[in-house]
Amino acid sequence: MDSLWNGFKELIFQKDGSNLFEKILLSVVVLVTVAICLNVFYKIIDGIFNDDKPGIEVREARRLVTLNNVVKTFARASVWIVAIIMILGQYMDVGSLLAVAGIGTVAIGFGARGIVEDVMSGFVIIFENQFCVGDYITIDEKHYGIVESIGIRTTTIREFTGGLFIIHNGKIDRLVNFSKGHIKAVVEVGVSNKENINNVIDIINAVCSEVFESHEDLFKTCPEVVGVTQMDTNGMIIRVISDEDASAKAKAEIILRQKIKEAFDLHGIEIPSTVV
Template sequence: MSLGERVLVSLGVFVAAGGIGWAIDYAVRYVLHALARRTHWVWSEIVAESLRGHLLAASILGGGMWISRWWEISPTATAIVDKFLAVAALFLLFSWIFRFSVRAVRHLLRGSDGRIPAVSILANVVRISVVLLAASVILQTLGIPITPLLTALGIGGLAIALALQDTLSNLFAGLHLLAARQVRPNDFVQLDSGHEGVVEDINWRTTTIRTLANNLIIVPNSRLANTILVNYRLPQPELSLSIPVTVVYGSDLERVEQVTLRVAREVLREVSGGIAKVEPVVRFRELGDTGIHFVVVLQVARAEDQSLLRHEFIKRLYAAYRAEGIEIPSHLGVMRVPKHR
């Protein structure tokens, strides 16, 4: 067979391998997508998306292996081609592992509301781990010893660790926070400094918190790990909102309680963030200098809803007290709330 004919046959094999690979890739992903839709098994979808294009590339690579044997080249050239194809196969394998690992981590971190939190530190750790593993395997396949390289990296790593103590401290503090699940993306937290907001991201150095005013607070991971904070999402996102109220001496406390509970039920039923199925509570606390103090306890769905519920409750309670003639004390004396005329 002439050289030209060999080249044409080789091109035909590549085209045929590409066509077969495309068909296999399409068929496998179609079956996996159908299985995911029918059984709602998310891992089928993850495997299907991570396989996109890899079966086609594997088929073309198989065609290349067949052609390398068919050409009957010299042993030296065969060894070189075999190493090249082995490296290509390993690269393809680890490329799939890379895709699958990232998608698997994103699925495992997916919240109950379906949103995927941003956790840069975990995604980067997975990526770096796969790349390092792939590099070590490929170097060994090429016959390059990695022991001297690891020794050099160990000595250099010690010097780098001493120079980057703060950075490494933040890195391991971030990993500790995620492993302990004390702070997670989408958690609403309040720091001991008084700052509060939703955790946006935990990366290799800092944690980003978005406040209700839509500003960002950047906290080093090591400092966050050592601070005292309140996590309003744990053990559950629902929480009790306590609102202090005071009425003057001489008030009919039964009527005060009835009016207050009526307003509280109305707010929980009509205002977003209130949990109407949980009955509000009124608890008288003490006989103070200016009047009788008590608290109203409302059940709130999320910490972010406290402000609106408190606002609506105070506004409507004042209107109800005004309509009922219930008096509210002030530091200047009794505040008489006249009824509507």
């Protein structure tokens, strides 16, 4: 066993003590070159995937941000791999090292299948534009929120409960993207059966016009009253809808409910104790 281990060390670490200063100096030069190359690459990537271009749509800007981060990650990994091989080449036989690494790669290949699957899935997600940073998505009908980052191996989603959900790209199966196009903000208001329905709808329409004018950045279209969607002995439900960006949906619904409640209080509109 000792002879086998010694043979392995001789294969990998074929040391040469001469010109040690030159080797150290070359290693430093390689590291400086890495810093310069990365700086140049980052500027080129920022120029290609520039999300500050005039007239660019919000969704396209998000996609550019995602591509920017992924390409930078790939460039950084590639540069460092080349640099490490060059530095190690000063102190050992890199060819022997790569040969042994190849044998090791075959040995652990089955265990690395998950990593390969995650990486390939990540590239598919990005280049097929399935979703981008800032999109509102649901995964497996259980986890939903705003995409915070898309990496080579994992995607992170900030759920509306505040938690950060991290999932391997290869595990993303059933996905719904609500950010491709507008999403519907829906507010349902309970009203007593004693109230005049036409009067209530007029009040809600006035509120819709008010919030649309005062929050043009939030509402893509003016909220509109669909009508009565449910009714029983307790009261009736009036539905209001509006087109929104996914990230603004919750805030738009909150503002609309608040303004409707304030208008109801002002006009003495009764809300049933039990919402239908």
